[in-house]
Amino acid sequence: MSEENYVSKFWRSHNFRLEPWGNDYEPPIQISEELSLTESDVNPTVETDNWDCFQSSQARSLPNRLIFIDGRRRLDAALVGGNGNTIIYSVFGTIAVGAVVVDRTIPKASYLEPEIDIHRVVGFGGEQETVSTHIPCPLGSKAKLLYKAITRKFDNTPEVRRVIVQTAMLEAEEQLVSKLDVKDADTLVIRDGSLRYESPVFTLGYIKTMHRQYLPEKYAALLCKLLPGQRTPIFEIKNTSQYSWYLKSGDSQHSPQKLGYHDLYGIVRLELSKKNGIDRATEIANQTCYLIPYYASHPSRDPRAPQNLAPVSALERELGRRMGDAILIKRRLQSFLASFGGNE
Incomplete structure (x- = not known):
């Protein structure tokens, strides 16, 4: 086999993809094996046990007021x-x-x-x-x-x-x-980052960087199959006060395959207090399937697109200006x- 063919075979057989966020930011995927959770740490069937062909329902209504918080x-x-x-x-x-x-x-x-x-x-x-x-x-x-x-x-x-x-x-x-x-319920708060403390109802934690794998392998396989606007079922991280789910942000015109990125490009994780109850949490999760992609940033304007939300990006610029x-x-x-x- 020639060196050229060997090199081509290497890149075809290995799943290396571009890192879209560039060198100025921490990469969106930073999963370490020792930080992976097991089935004893997670209850993935709190909403449904059907992870093979799960389809979320369309939200019955959308909040008229959104508050995006960041620091x-x-x-x-x-x-x-x-x-x-x-x-x-x-x-x-x-x-x-x-x-x-x-x-x-x-x-x-x-x-x-x-x-x-x-x-x-x-x-x-x-x-x-x-x-x-x-x-x-x-x-x-x-x-x-x-x-x-x-x-x-x-x-x-x-x-x-x-x-x-x-x-x-x-x-x-x-x-x-x-x-x-x-x-x-007409106001939804979206906080950039995890909900580290007991949070008020109608407050979402928005995590755009994957530091650990929260799902066992047989459930995590769904992440690479999600299309923009689709989510996983809600799961419960035990010994915490939050529900959580993954969602694919962005749009079909900027798919990972077209851009040469990894299949996890655009994946974000959301958290919501269990105080909302599973029925209300399901409705909010369905709302995010529309809201998150709608407010996703565009690659031409934000190097962390689509995970970084456009209102948050504007807020970051204003905060930076006021910091001196x-x-x-x-x-x-x-x-x-x-x-x-x-x-x-």
């Missing part, structure tokens, strides 16, 4: 210090959380004001005391750089910097969700640290 985080400056032989890791970080409200009756989308909030935090690993810190700005500047102390304890590792800022962002998102007064210029802020932090004879 952004940024490490403004990663620090390392300590006394003697002790190394302590620290971080100055900025987080921003906000919401986009979509009125489907008009239709119109707007930012939920004044709920877009910017927080700056400073935290340390280990037992190091943390203090809120005001960073001076040039005379005449209206900017205020107050980094509030994160007082909870974290492991003292290089990764703690990301953990500190991520934790602060998730807590800010939880506070925003708790402020929303959503008591009727990263280069200027880092210079302020550098000047502040240099004033004490330290190094960045």
Whole structure:
């Protein structure tokens, strides 16, 4: 066999596909074998035991009001210090959380004001005391750089910097969700990310990155067969308070086969509190078969399409704008640290 034929055979026989999100983002598929769940961890038959030819019903109605919630985080400056032989890791970080409200009756989308909030935090690993810190700005500047102390304890590792800022962002998102007064089925809240705490009814967790395999192999096979707008049956992850299901987002014009991507391209996972009950959860799951593909981003405008939702993409840009210029802020932090004879 010639080398050319060998190479061709190799690529035909191996299921390697393009990574659509590019190198600037974490890949949407990050499944590790040790994170896979087993049948004892999941109840896949909470809605139906028919996974071979499951077809979800069309939603009887759609909510007229959607609220998309997301947050952004940024490490403004990663620090390392300590006394003697002790190394302590620290971080100055900025987080921003906000919401986009979509009125489907008009239709119109707007930012939920004044709920877009910017927080700056400073935290340390280990037992190091943390203090809120005001960073001076040039005379005449209206900017205020107050980094509030994160007082909870974290492991003292290089990764703690990301953990500190991520934790602060998730807590800010939880506070925003708790402020929303959503008591009727005409409003659906879609939160970018997993529902880590007991969540209000009518709040969806929207997970666009696959970190673990939640379904045993015989059920997971359905994921590669889904077409845009189709979902799996609802399943229950035991020892949690959420139902969950997978859904294929995007449209038929941008199928994985046409783009050279893996069959899991466009797959997202959704979570919903069990407090809704299985009948209501089924109706909401059916609604997502229309809503998620409808608000999916387009590959020409978002490198994380279609998993990243268009309203969330717009919110991310606005949050980034309000977080301030990263280069200027880092210079302020550098000047502040240099004033004490330290190094960045």
